[in-house]
Amino acid sequence: MNHYLSDLDLESEIPQNFESIIFGAGCFWGVEKKFWQLEGVWLTSVGYSGGELENPSYEIVCTGTTDHAEVVKVIFNPEVISLSNLLKVFWECHDPTQGMRQGNDIGSQYRSVIFVNSELHKNECLLSLETYQDELELNGYGPITTEIKIMKNYFLAEEYHQQYLAKNPNGYCGLGGTGCSFPNN
Numbered sequence: 001m002n003h004y005l006s007d008l009d010l011e012s013e014i015p016q017n018f019e020s021i022i023f024g025a026g027c028f029w030g031v032e033k034k035f036w037q038l039e040g041v042w043l044t045s046v047g048y049s050g051g052e053l054e055n056p057s058y059e060i061v062c063t064g065t066t067d068h069a070e071v072v073k074v075i076f077n078p079e080v081i082s083l084s085n086l087l088k089v090f091w092e093c094h095d096p097t098q099g100m101r102q103g104n105d106i107g108s109q110y111r112s113v114i115f116v117n118s119e120l121h122k123n124e125c126l127l128s129l130e131t132y133q134d135e136l137e138l139n140g141y142g143p144i145t146t147e148i149k150i151m152k153n154y155f156l157a158e159e160y161h162q163q164y165l166a167k168n169p170n171g172y173c174g175l176g177g178t179g180c181s182f183p184n185n
Contacts, residue, residue, distance in 0.1 A: 001156065003043060004163035005036065010045040010156060018042055018077050021086065021121065022049050022151055024069040024113035025094035026102025029164040030175030032072045034093045036163065040081025045073050046157045046164075049115055050147070055155055064107045071113065073154055083121060087128040088182040090114070095178050096129075096144045097136060103174040112144075115151035122148060132182055139180050 001010045014020060025031045028046040036044040048056050051067035061068045074086060094102055096112040116122045125148045133144050156162075165171050 001159050001162065003045070004166050006043065008043050010043070010162065012043065014075055015042065015077075017079070018075055019083070019121075020073060020075045020117060021083065022071045022073050022113070022115035022154060023086075023090050024049070024071040024111060025090060025096075025175070026070070026110045026112075027105050027172070027174055028070040028072050028157065028161065029171060030173035031093065032163065033165045033173070034089055034175070035072055035074045035086070036166075038076075038081055038086075038089065040079075041074055041076045043075040044163075046161050047071055047073060047155050048109075048157060049151065049154045050113060050149075051153075054153075058158055058161065061109050062107070064109060066109075068109060068155075069111055069113045070109050070157075071115070071154070083124055084128065087125060091128065091132045091182050092177050092180070093175055095141075095176070096132070096146045097142045097178075099145045103176055105174050112146040114146060114148045115154075116148070117151055119150075122150060128182075132180075135180050135183050136178060139178070141178060141180070
């Protein structure tokens with residue numbers, strides 16, 4: 001299966017010195033578009049992560065019984081775009097205080113998650129959560145519900161979901177943030 005825009009194999013080996021991270025912020029169609037457009041992002045794909053079921057399908061994930069979330073895997077060149085810049089996009093693109101939903105999309109598969117490959121990245125994500133929590137509280141929002149964990153699995157979603165909004169420019173995207181900017185440090 002290849003990326004609709006770059007034609008790269010979605011299961012390509014990650015280039016040396018590149019890194020990956022997985023974000024869940026509601027429906028994966030809009031989240032993926034946020035990231036594939038960024039300079040320094042080499043490859044994006046949508047999939048399922050966080051649950052125990054091997055090779056889940058969209059239909060089974062939508063039942064809410066798998067504990068998988070709809071996610072976007074982002075492979076990036078840290079010499080071009082930093083993890084902190086990716087985190088800024090992540091926090092601002094959705095409302096991380098909504099729990100098991102994003103807007104009209106309701107269910108555990110739409111929860112806010114970050115899955116990382118190292119304790120170093122996990123710690124950076126946790127610090128960014130604290131920073132954004134302070135900003136949200138100043139603007140009347142409640143606690144962030146985002147899970148931040150070491151990645152245990154990632155399963156590619158079906159081909160028709162990959163780069164969906166590039167193939168269907170008028171497709172549904174319920175993505176919406178809080179309007180709160182991530183503070184500059």
